[in-house]
């Protein structure tokens with residue numbers, strides 16, 4: 756949350772001339788409900804089930820940049836689909852940077868807690884090793900503007916991306 760997957764992903768797709776799919780936005784369009792409303796009505800398990808179904812569908816596609824939500828990697832099936840079919844960029848950001856970027860944001864249900872720093876640190880401890888284990892390209896966007904990060908990623912992805920055999 757707040758690493759820049761949605762904003763940098765959109766710009767990177769533009770730069771690569773590929774379709775951009777943001778999984779949270781796609782879920783919202785499909786259900787007609789915002790992510791916080793889905794969490795409220797169906798809980799996190801309901802959201803995760805919808806997220807997994809969407810990722811299974813989206814990852815059958817190609818010529819696209821896909822931004823998942825930060826928790827998508829908790830599901831082994833999602834991890835497998837992303838790694839098998841995609842070139843996975845791990846967009847890194849410090850907890851401090853996440854806190855600053857999301858200070859006024861109320862659209863992340865997992866941050867609707869009294870101590871956001873504590874929550875983000877716990878999520879980073881749980882998820883960091885998973886992200887690192889999946890990444891084809893770890894990329895630290897700390898301190899970089901969205902456009903600069905997208906431009907650097909364009910260069911790095913362009914030189915390192917190898918289309919998976921199955922694509």
Ligand SMILES: Nc1ncnc2c1ncn2[C@@H]1O[C@H](COP(=O)(O)OP(=O)(O)O)[C@@H](O)[C@H]1O
Pocket residue numbers: 756757758759760761762763822856857896898899900901904
């Ligand atoms: N590199 C960046 N520099 C400055 N602001 C950023 C950067 N990346 C994201 N932001 C801002 O942080 C907020 C969250 O970014 P977002 O793209 O939604 O992240 P994610 O999808 O990883 O949760 C947005 O307001 C966005 O404009």
Ligand SMILES: O=C(O)C1=C[C@@H](OP(=O)(O)O)[C@@H](O)[C@H](O)C1
Pocket residue numbers: 756757760761779790823824825826827862863864865
């Ligand atoms: O980290 C998470 O578990 C989540 C991250 C969100 O997406 P972003 O990572 O784009 O904020 C969104 O999928 C949902 O609020 C859950």
Ligand SMILES: [Mg+2]
Pocket residue numbers: 760761762779822823824
């Ligand atoms: Mg996002």
